[in-house]
Amino acid sequence: MLEVKNVSYYYKSQRDNLVLNEIAYRFEKAKMYAVLGTSGSGKTTLLSLLAGLDVPVKGNICVQGEDIGKKGLCYHRKHNISLVFQNYNLIDYLTPVENVLLGGKVDARALLAQMGIEGDASVRNVMQLSGGQQQRVAIARALASQAPILLADEPTGNLDERIAKEITELFKSLAHEQEKCVIVVTHSKDLANEADVILQIKDGKLV
Amino acid sequence: MNLFQLSVRCLYRKRVRSILLFLIVFVAAIFIYSGWACQSASVQTQNSSRQSVGASFRLEANASFRHKQIDALSTELDKKVGENMPGNLGGYYREQLESGEWMIWTDNSFETLKRSDIEKIAQTEGLCAYNITTANTVVNPVNFTRIEDKDRDQTSDQQGVSLRGSRDMAYDFDVQKGNIIVKEGRMVAAGDENVCVVSRELAEQNKLQLGDKLEFNDWKERDDSAVYSAKVIGIYDSIQKITPITEGDSYRAENIIFTDLSFPEKAQGCENNPLYQTATFWVEDVDDYEAVKQALVKTEIDWEQYDLLDNSGMSDTMAENFSGLKSMSLMLLCLVFVSSIFILLFVFLFWIKNRICEIGILLSVGRRKLDIILQMLTEGMIVSAAAFMLATCAAPYVAGVTADYLVGNQMELAREKEEAQKGMVSISEDSGEDEIVGVTVSIAGDVIAATAVSVMGIIVVSIGLSSLSIAIQKPKNILSKM
Numbered sequence: 001m002l003e004v005k006n007v008s009y010y011y012k013s014q015r016d017n018l019v020l021n022e023i024a025y026r027f028e029k030a031k032m033y034a035v036l037g038t039s040g041s042g043k044t045t046l047l048s049l050l051a052g053l054d055v056p057v058k059g060n061i062c063v064q065g066e067d068i069g070k071k072g073l074c075y076h077r078k079h080n081i082s083l084v085f086q087n088y089n090l091i092d093y094l095t096p097v098e099n100v101l102l103g104g105k106v107d108a109r110a111l112l113a114q115m116g117i118e119g120d121a122s123v124r125n126v127m128q129l130s131g132g133q134q135q136r137v138a139i140a141r142a143l144a145s146q147a148p149i150l151l152a153d154e155p156t157g158n159l160d161e162r163i164a165k166e167i168t169e170l171f172k173s174l175a176h177e178q179e180k181c182v183i184v185v186t187h188s189k190d191l192a193n194e195a196d197v198i199l200q201i202k203d204g205k206l207v
Numbered sequence: 208m209n210l211f212q213l214s215v216r217c218l219y220r221k222r223v224r225s226i227l228l229f230l231i232v233f234v235a236a237i238f239i240y241s242g243w244a245c246q247s248a249s250v251q252t253q254n255s256s257r258q259s260v261g262a263s264f265r266l267e268a269n270a271s272f273r274h275k276q277i278d279a280l281s282t283e284l285d286k287k288v289g290e291n292m293p294g295n296l297g298g299y300y301r302e303q304l305e306s307g308e309w310m311i312w313t314d315n316s317f318e319t320l321k322r323s324d325i326e327k328i329a330q331t332e333g334l335c336a337y338n339i340t341t342a343n344t345v346v347n348p349v350n351f352t353r354i355e356d357k358d359r360d361q362t363s364d365q366q367g368v369s370l371r372g373s374r375d376m377a378y379d380f381d382v383q384k385g386n387i388i389v390k391e392g393r394m395v396a397a398g399d400e401n402v403c404v405v406s407r408e409l410a411e412q413n414k415l416q417l418g419d420k421l422e423f424n425d426w427k428e429r430d431d432s433a434v435y436s437a438k439v440i441g442i443y444d445s446i447q448k449i450t451p452i453t454e455g456d457s458y459r460a461e462n463i464i465f466t467d468l469s470f471p472e473k474a475q476g477c478e479n480n481p482l483y484q485t486a487t488f489w490v491e492d493v494d495d496y497e498a499v500k501q502a503l504v505k506t507e508i509d510w511e512q513y514d515l516l517d518n519s520g521m522s523d524t525m526a527e528n529f530s531g532l533k534s535m536s537l538m539l540l541c542l543v544f545v546s547s548i549f550i551l552l553f554v555f556l557f558w559i560k561n562r563i564c565e566i567g568i569l570l571s572v573g574r575r576k577l578d579i580i581l582q583m584l585t586e587g588m589i590v591s592a593a594a595f596m597l598a599t600c601a602a603p604y605v606a607g608v609t610a611d612y613l614v615g616n617q618m619e620l621a622r623e624k625e626e627a628q629k630g631m632v633s634i635s636e637d638s639g640e641d642e643i644v645g646v647t648v649s650i651a652g653d654v655i656a657a658t659a660v661s662v663m664g665i666i667v668v669s670i671g672l673s674s675l676s677i678a679i680q681k682p683k684n685i686l687s688k689m
Contacts, residue, residue: 083571083572090568093216093217093220094216102568141572
């Protein structure tokens with residue numbers, strides 16, 4: 001599904017210090033992956049490359065065998081992946097329904113209802129929702145694009161234990177029931193333990 | 208959700224920001240309107256000496272033709288008598304003074320309007336009357352004393368009085384304007400000879416009565432020149448003092464004596480060599496004004512030597528574009544353009560900084576940077592359109608006020624300059640004074656279009672420049688700032 005081929009990355013100001021060093025890996029659909037690593041190990045950089053928010057200095061990233069740069073990174077972000085961030089990242093002047101519609105043309109209310117956000121909560125300003133509700137809206141927006149790959153950066157980082165568990169279950173079900181390829185970058189051992197595959201970045205290598 | 212839907216929601220739900228932008232664009236649009244409107248404004252000036260009552264045309268000598276003639280006669284005289292040699296030709300004189308300097312002057316025959324041309328014009332169908340007026344001619348008062356201000360410096364004055372000859376005094380422009388009224392006796396009429404009308408002040412000082420004879424001669428040869436007398440047939444009262452054209456009392460309002468047309472030349476010692484300065488022609492029916500004008504200019508005379516001034520009498524003015532207003536409004540436009548772009552640039556930069564999270568989200572869901580910039584442009588355009596519409600309603604008033612201010616400012620500067628130069632430069636005879644009587648500013652289609660394009664341009668440039676910060680950054684860098 002999503003293949004990383006000998007990808008290397010360094011920051012322009014630190015050319016000698018490879019953040020990612022010849023990483024090669026193939027992510028499959030219907031599986032949930034957890035990427036672990038210490039701070040600064042390159043987890044978020046890998047996620048950015050997978051999301052097409054940046055380009056590797058060496059190597060390729062392919063979806064269904066095709067380089068993501070071929071059709072353009074905007075196309076890749078729109079059709080192949082969906083992103084969930086630690087800080088929820090919702091547009092503050094839109095309602096939950098409208099935020100979900102940014103992801104794609106779907107029945108936003110139904111999708112939000114699946115996430116447990118119904119009634120008045122779905123049309124009020126997103127800033128008036130709790131952290132857990134905001135993260136659910138963000139996930140609903142990610143699902144609205146109907147992209148086969150879901151990338152999440154510390155999705156439970158700002159949530160309490162109960163909500164974090166619910167979100168983790170949600171990711172698992174997306175992988176197993178909707179056959180999505182879910183890749184979660186996290187520090188959380190609990191979340192990682194729920195994943196089908198745990199990967200660790202160490203010294204720029206994926207192990 | 209398309210970018211228009213997002214733009215509308217953003218503007219509606221971020222009202223404070225939208226209102227701020229609206230106010231900035233509104234103020235900018237108002238000033239731009241004022242600038243463009245002033246570019247095409249016309250200023251009604253009123254020349255106090257040229258204004259006359261009734262529809263009329265005024266014939267004067269053309270100044271540039273005069274200079275051309277002087278050059279031509281000078282060249283011809285060089286050929287005739289040799290370069291740097293004294294001589295005269297066609298009323299042009301060249302003489303070397305004892306000091307070695309050259310003096311050049313012209314006589315009446317060179318300066319006068321041709322009577323034959325005036326009479327040809329007077330034949331034009333549709334004219335009901337005409338008048339010829341001589342230049343104010345300084346002569347020496349022989350048997351009376353002039354009005355004099357003892358405190359005034361008279362060293363450069365000719366120590367005389369002024370004679371103004373008229374074919375028909377009733378058509379003199381000071382009589383027509385109501386500056387003077389003859390309350391005793393009568394005015395000079397066509398066909399009169401050796402008659403005059405004096406001021407009340409002059410009459411009282413010299414105890415003059417109707418029928419008395421005043422004597423005059425050439426002020427340059429007071430003791431030797433021939434003396435001419437004119438009978439006093441009227442005494443006039445000044446309602447509005449005639450503005451003297453130079454310092455000294457020779458041209459003082461009370462010392463102006465109205466005479467028949469040929470008297471000034473005699474008293475000046477130039478009999479049969481008159482100096483007709485202006486001729487005025489009156490239109491019988493005001494409604495035929497344009498038709499008479501068309502017919503009049505077809506008169507077969509050498510028009511190159513004349514200016515025909517379009518005095519439309521009661522309609523008070525000759526409208527002309529005021530170049531000072533044009534340049535000041537251009538400056539205003541440039542100032543508003545530059546300052547608006549700068550202010551809006553900073554507003555949009557601040558706007559983008561506060562919207563970095565939104566931009567990152569939109570990039571992460573696959574929106575192109577161009578779409579995001581277009582969304583901001585759409586927001587800018589929507590607000591600008593509303594501000595522009597309100598500005599269009601307010602523009603006629605604000606543009607009028609601005610134009611008045613600019614013209615007033617310009618006139619104030621001119622007055623200050625005139626004050627500073629007072630006594631340093633000579634004032635042409637009978638120049639009159641241009642007075643601003645109104646500024647017409649109209650918000651026509653071209654002004655609206657120019658303002659719309661300008662406002663749009665300012666928005667596009669400021670959003671374009673501020674958007675460079677998005678365009679040059681990688682999506683990852685934008686997201687890292689969230």
